[in-house]
Amino acid sequence: MSTIKSSNLGYPRIGENREWKRALESFWNGNISEEELIEKTDEIRLNNLKKQKEQGIDLIPVGDFSLYDHVLDTSATFGIVPERYNYTGGKVDVDTYFAIARGVDDAIASEMTKWFNTNYHYIVPELNNAKPTLVENRALYFYKEAKEKLGIDGKSVILGPITYLQLSKGYEDSEFDQLVDTFTPLYVQILQELAEAGATWVQIDEPIFATNISEDVLAATQKVYETFTKEVPGINLIFQTYFEKVSNYEAIVNLPVKAIGLDFVHGDSLELLKTYGFPKDKVLAAGIVDGRNVWRANLEEKLTVLETIKQFVKEDQLIVQPSSSLLHVPVTKTLEQKIDPVILGGLSFADEKLQEIVILTKGLQEGRTAVEANIKQATEELNNLQATYRSNDQVRKDIANLTAEDAVRHLPFAERIKLQDERFNLPLLPTTSIGSLPQTPEVRSTRTKWRKGEITDQQYEQFVNDNIKRWIEIQEELDIDVLVHGEFERNDMVEYFGEKFNGFSVTEYGWVQSYGSRCVKPPLIFGDVSWDKPITVKESVFAQSYTERPVKGMLTGPVTILNWSFVHDTTPRYDIMKQIALALQKEIEALEENGIKIVQVDEPALREGLPLDHAKWDEYLEASAYAFRLATATAEADTQIHTHMCYSNFEDIFDCIDALDADVISIETSRSHGELVSTFEDNTYTKEIGLGVYDIHSPRIPAVEEIKQNIHRALQTIPPKQFWVNPDCGLKTRKEDETIAALKVMVQAAKEAREEQVALQNK
Numbered sequence: 069m070s071t072i073k074s075s076n077l078g079y080p081r082i083g084e085n086r087e088w089k090r091a092l093e094s095f096w097n098g099n100i101s102e103e104e105l106i107e108k109t110d111e112i113r114l115n116n117l118k119k120q121k122e123q124g125i126d127l128i129p130v131g132d133f134s135l136y137d138h139v140l141d142t143s144a145t146f147g148i149v150p151e152r153y154n155y156t157g158g159k160v161d162v163d164t165y166f167a168i169a170r171g172v173d174d175a176i177a178s179e180m181t182k183w184f185n186t187n188y189h190y191i192v193p194e195l196n197n198a199k200p201t202l203v204e205n206r207a208l209y210f211y212k213e214a215k216e217k218l219g220i221d222g223k224s225v226i227l228g229p230i231t232y233l234q235l236s237k238g239y240e241d242s243e244f245d246q247l248v249d250t251f252t253p254l255y256v257q258i259l260q261e262l263a264e265a266g267a268t269w270v271q272i273d274e275p276i277f278a279t280n281i282s283e284d285v286l287a288a289t290q291k292v293y294e295t296f297t298k299e300v301p302g303i304n305l306i307f308q309t310y311f312e313k314v315s316n317y318e319a320i321v322n323l324p325v326k327a328i329g330l331d332f333v334h335g336d337s338l339e340l341l342k343t344y345g346f347p348k349d350k351v352l353a354a355g356i357v358d359g360r361n362v363w364r365a366n367l368e369e370k371l372t373v374l375e376t377i378k379q380f381v382k383e384d385q386l387i388v389q390p391s392s393s394l395l396h397v398p399v400t401k402t403l404e405q406k407i408d409p410v411i412l413g414g415l416s417f418a419d420e421k422l423q424e425i426v427i428l429t430k431g432l433q434e435g436r437t438a439v440e441a442n443i444k445q446a447t448e449e450l451n452n453l454q455a456t457y458r459s460n461d462q463v464r465k466d467i468a469n470l471t472a473e474d475a476v477r478h479l480p481f482a483e484r485i486k487l488q489d490e491r492f493n494l495p496l497l498p499t500t501s502i503g504s505l506p507q508t509p510e511v512r513s514t515r516t517k518w519r520k521g522e523i524t525d526q527q528y529e530q531f532v533n534d535n536i537k538r539w540i541e542i543q544e545e546l547d548i549d550v551l552v553h554g555e556f557e558r559n560d561m562v563e564y565f566g567e568k569f570n571g572f573s574v575t576e577y578g579w580v581q582s583y584g585s586r587c588v589k590p591p592l593i594f595g596d597v598s599w600d601k602p603i604t605v606k607e608s609v610f611a612q613s614y615t616e617r618p619v620k621g622m623l624t625g626p627v628t629i630l631n632w633s634f635v636h637d638t639t640p641r642y643d644i645m646k647q648i649a650l651a652l653q654k655e656i657e658a659l660e661e662n663g664i665k666i667v668q669v670d671e672p673a674l675r676e677g678l679p680l681d682h683a684k685w686d687e688y689l690e691a692s693a694y695a696f697r698l699a700t701a702t703a704e705a706d707t708q709i710h711t712h713m714c715y716s717n718f719e720d721i722f723d724c725i726d727a728l729d730a731d732v733i734s735i736e737t738s739r740s741h742g743e744l745v746s747t748f749e750d751n752t753y754t755k756e757i758g759l760g761v762y763d764i765h766s767p768r769i770p771a772v773e774e775i776k777q778n779i780h781r782a783l784q785t786i787p788p789k790q791f792w793v794n795p796d797c798g799l800k801t802r803k804e805d806e807t808i809a810a811l812k813v814m815v816q817a818a819k820e821a822r823e824e825q826v827a828l829q830n831k
């Protein structure tokens with residue numbers, strides 16, 4: 069009897085209809101009790117497990133579910149709670165757990181940052197002075213729950229110690245080995261308790277090994293996994309990597325564990341396997357179905373790859389699985405009613421991907437004929453999909469003819485800024501915000517009514533205009549210098565453009581978790597991208613008509629639109645990036661023609677899109693900077709181009725930021741508590757910079773002094789002439805009263821700091 073197994077690495081938490089989001093937000097708003105929250109989320113989790121069982125998956129992940137984020141869950145497991153939450157030990161209660169994630173009145177939230185190269189965000193563990201202990205064996209709880217309630221002998225999923233520590237902050241590099249030694253026995257305890265409860269498989273997620281890691285870290289890893297295997301011999305450990313090929317293949321596959329999980333979709337793991345082989349005493353968990361994209365797998369090709377992989381392992385020591393957790397794709401395509409049926413036929417969300425896994429496992433085990441009908445169907449659907457690709461000859465010609473000069477502005481920054489200063493005559497330390505303003509339940513529900521045809525286009529437009537006008541008045545009242553229209557007409561900064569540009573399709577229910585309860589619905593790119601008519605001009609011009617102050621046009625940049633969409637591989641990614649850039653160029657020209665002279669082109673996904681494999685960095689950064697410059701190149705010299713980025717470690721992309729040649733960049737930074745400022749210390753960055761001076765992700769209203777401190781800190785490295793005062797991005801997620809109160813404090817702080825600077829200059 070063959071032993072090839074089908075497996076999954078993680079399942080979306082959010083539920084088919086975002087029930088999870090609603091439960092969490094109802095709890096936070098005080099509309100349901102903690103018991104009701106637990107009841108509702110238990111139901112979602114058990115339903116997710118049941119579905120995977122019904123699909124026929126052999127190794128069903130348990131413990132991948134979360135009330136917010138799995139990295140935060142790992143911190144909670146070990147009682148890693150920053151001092152400011154007054155935690156006194158024991159199991160981390162729900163209120164403390166959410167306080168770390170979201171902040172409370174007297175304690176700011178922990179930093180949140182991108183999970184590798186995805187649009188998922190995790191809560192950064194703060195290890196400062198922490199005394200880790202095992203305060204709750206969550207893995208054990210979920211293992212037992214699945215077994216007792218559903219008869220599922222699950223595969224426990226835990227975040228591995230090396231990745232957890234590498235993603236944490238609050239310690240020096242020299243303390244790493246000591247920390248590893250501290251955590252190792254705690255992990256051993258988790259594993260021993262799982263073994264005692266009867267667990268046979270445990271997936272230890274170590275995605276950090278898909279990045280370039282040092283020899284020291286590798287040595288520590290060897291030691292840790294030797295200990296695990298020695299101390300808990302009865303359990304099958306899977307050392308699970310994903311998102312790229314591993315950087316130290318030979319060392320990784322020889323780690324003393326039962327199985328190694330590799331991504332055979334991103335990065336060339338197959339080439340490594342062919343070159344270096346695979347240990348005969350190990351199981352290879354082959355990530356073969358793309359866990360990061362929504363397109364149907366070509367079963368024929370996948371089976372060929374699996375058959376090749378099979379030659380390198382002993383007998384059938386193989387597990388067939390997605391390339392990563394399915395957290396990064398929507399739940400099921402069965403709800404989609406409106407999308408082109410041919411595109412629907414070519415889609416595969418989490419549930420459909422699990423079907424693909426089961427089919428591939430069967431095909432590998434029993435031979436192709438056993439799954440012939442499935443292969444035929446997949447091939448037909450994919451051929452149909454390919455036949456409907458919307459090609460655009462003009463766009464292709466334009467892309468082919470592009471030169472380096474096409475991506476250069478009329479004048480260099482030093483000349484441009486003089487013209488812009490003359491034109492806008494802004495005060496020192498000008499104030500602005502990053503674009504969106506509160507998308508209240510009323511804004512969201514009015515859009516939903518409009519989409520359902522319950523209100524007319526005219527009524528919806530009137531509603532959006534009323535909000536824009538009201539907020540122009542509010543911003544004037546607050547005395548902000550550069551205003552925004554507020555993005556009330558947008559569901560999301562990427563999906564909105566996906567609805568307007570040619571070449572995209574959108575889904576109705578294709579939600580994916582981005583952070584906490586917040587979800588996004590990435591559009592699909594399946595066609596050449598082009599621009600027909602203005603997209604944002606109407607709202608920007610309407611806003612500008614109510615004020616003498618400049619209103620910023622607000623666009624999403626080519627790199628971000630590409631990175632936050634589900635892109636088919638029919639056309640090379642960097643070509644699509646250029647297509648989007650050309651479309652945006654036309655939009656900027658349309659804004660200028662209509663009197664909008666400051667345009668912000670957001671690029672929050674630029675940093676996260678940086679390939680995990682350093683060898684691919686240069687190509688990506690060059691293509692990204694080129695696309696951004698292409699989008700903005702035709703702007704007049706006195707048009708001020710802003711860009712914006714969030715949550716990132718900018719050191720790696722500093723040169724690229726400079727190469728964007730944007731006149732002003734705003735960076736979300738307040739949650740990293742000023743650490744970013746030091747990035748500018750040794751640099752001779754001459755363009756203008758706004759750093760987020762307060763965290764908008766918390767309902768808490770900052771104090772004037774607190775914001776001034778952030779401004780002072782920034783002014784130690786950034787000359788006042790270059791510095792802008794703005795909040796972090798994402799005001800769309802806040803309530804109106806909180807936003808107004810916080811912006812008022814921000815403007816007050818900016819004015820006081822401005823007066824100080826003027827006084828200093830007059831001395």
Ligand SMILES: CN1c2c(nc(N)[nH]c2=O)NC[C@@H]1CNc1ccc(C(=O)N[C@@H](CCC(=O)N[C@@H](CCC(=O)N[C@@H](CCC(=O)O)C(=O)O)C(=O)O)C(=O)O)cc1
Nearest residue numbers: 187512513515516559560561562582585586587588632801
């Ligand atoms: C800035 N960020 C973004 C990222 N990625 C994006 N694609 N967009 C971003 O803005 N990544 C990094 C950061 C942080 N990430 C996010 C992600 C998501 C949000 C957010 O606020 N999401 C909203 C959903 C937004 C949306 O598209 N809403 C739709 C649908 C409205 C809706 O839910 N309607 C209800 C009915 C309502 C009613 O009748 O009362 C329904 O359909 O059931 C819309 O506005 O039309 C979220 O709530 O999760 C922020 C930052």
Ligand SMILES: N[C@@H](CCS)C(=O)O
Nearest residue numbers: 502503504672797798
């Ligand atoms: N303009 C957008 C940027 C988010 S990264 C906003 O303010 O929400």
Ligand SMILES: [Zn+2]
Nearest residue numbers: 672713714797
């Ligand atoms: Zn942002």
